Amino acid sequence: MKIIVCVKHVPDATADRRFESDNTVDRVGVDGLLSELDEYAVEQALQLKEKAGDDTEVTALCVGPEKAADALRKALQMGADKGVHVSDEAIAGSDAGATSLVLAKAVEKIGVPDLVVCGMASTDASMSVVPAMLSERLGLPQVTYASVIETQGDQIRVKRDGDTSTEVIGATMPLVLSVTDQTGEARYPSFKGIMAAKKKPMETYALADLGVDADQVGLAVSWNEVKETTARPPRTAGEIVTDEEGSGAGKLTEFLASKKFI
């Protein structure tokens, strides 16, 4: 079986994330890492590999600037077999639509696998649309927001927790799968994994290698224009009381009443 797992390099959510003067996300001045939600995708890809046997190959795919190779390296340390990094200055500022185009072309270049695995969302833009877009572009079934995954031969069955119901989705590979953080803890790279990753193959493609024109991607052809980005004013410090022999409940009730919630 062949698996491609798409990973994104994102600004650390616990750092002070911000925008550039052109209203694109600052991806250079803020420390980046493999998007936490993509770790679950890597984990599930590896579990599928372990279940299917040794001839299964997991390729981690990342689109992003030079630094984004760190995300691939982490995926290799966790156990992916090889990395493919699409890096090209023209990609900077690409929106989800353009990113899905580059990913789709890269998947075709690598060779359409049995499974393209994605996380449920990125931790920066958190749109949750790239897996669906990728499925649309590749013409593959989309099996998304999976919280439990079962495979048998080329058949897949997943549990999907929707807004109003829980569903079981079934489809035949090849397909695009996205997984949620409910699929189970992602493994930490072992020392052995970290050492082994250094010897694993990593290929880098430019847009031209994928047959994508520079004018199909980037900020200039973005579908949207960000008019303004405004930092939210910090919340002003509120009143903190300490509960002493039951005083907290009364004060809490007083506060709620003063704000007309009672």
Add this chain to the structure above:
Amino acid sequence: MSEVLVLVDHVQGAVRKPTYELLTIAARLGEPAAVYIGPADKAAEVTEAVKGYGAAKVYVVDDAEIRGYLVAPKAETLQQLVEKASPAAVLIPSNSEGKEIAGRLAIKLDSGLITDAVDVVDDGGTPVATQSVFAGNYTVTTTVTRGTPIITVKPNSAAPEQTAADGAVEEFAPTISDAARQAQIVASQPRKASGRPELQEAAIVVSGGRGTGGDFAPIEGLADALGAAVGASRAAVDSGWMPHSFQVGQTGKTVSPQLYVANGISGAIQHRAGMQTSKTIVAVNKDDEAPIFELVDFGVVGDLHAVLPAATEEITKRKG
């Protein structure tokens, strides 16, 4: 005036509140036209509901042939409706399915997509959407510059305005490709109604985290006294204390109620991402250094198992 398509959010023909919010927003941008994809025998009921909130037209799409398939057929349906009606914009509820429909539609139409809008206004014929990003730390305003603007709108983004409209029914039969009928819904289990308000629609949300130790009775008690929805942190969900549908945060639901009461929740960035834009924030936590206290309008340092039941009793008494 151009139509503005609104995808109706419903469960078996029971229209959900976000639909009315979307219709209200659609009226700012053009003539609201509801798109109902569902069982044909519920069409009359849905039409009656949406015309009370300004739907001038209702496209009725019988889903008998596509009910068992995930997302893709709905995107094809909307694509064909957009090509037919040339609307000024398409508004879709911002839930997991809605965003995926919108994503596919954007690729099909080569049109701009904005997700998770918390407000949409008209600026001389151009919809301008407001989004809350980076865990609510930034507000961004965006316009679509290509094709038909496709905007997914979060619940609670507008106060639904009742206004009578024609609700002229037009039946529409889309052509659905075989490719869109690949991912099959094998089984579906509707979520049980809790009898409390919907998490994302509620004016008040009372949440519990690790500090509950798995006992949500004090949380539920306070919620019921305040007429609130119950929420949970990821820690509480991961511990198996509450189902995932209750989770507030980055990988759960984003809520923006009038009042959010966080109990036994430390306030990690992942949780803040889901509740930081709430109007008033209250926290009860034993740890006076919990980061949640940086956000609050009012905080109690104390044991939730003591504070909440006493407050619940007091509130119930006051309400008489």
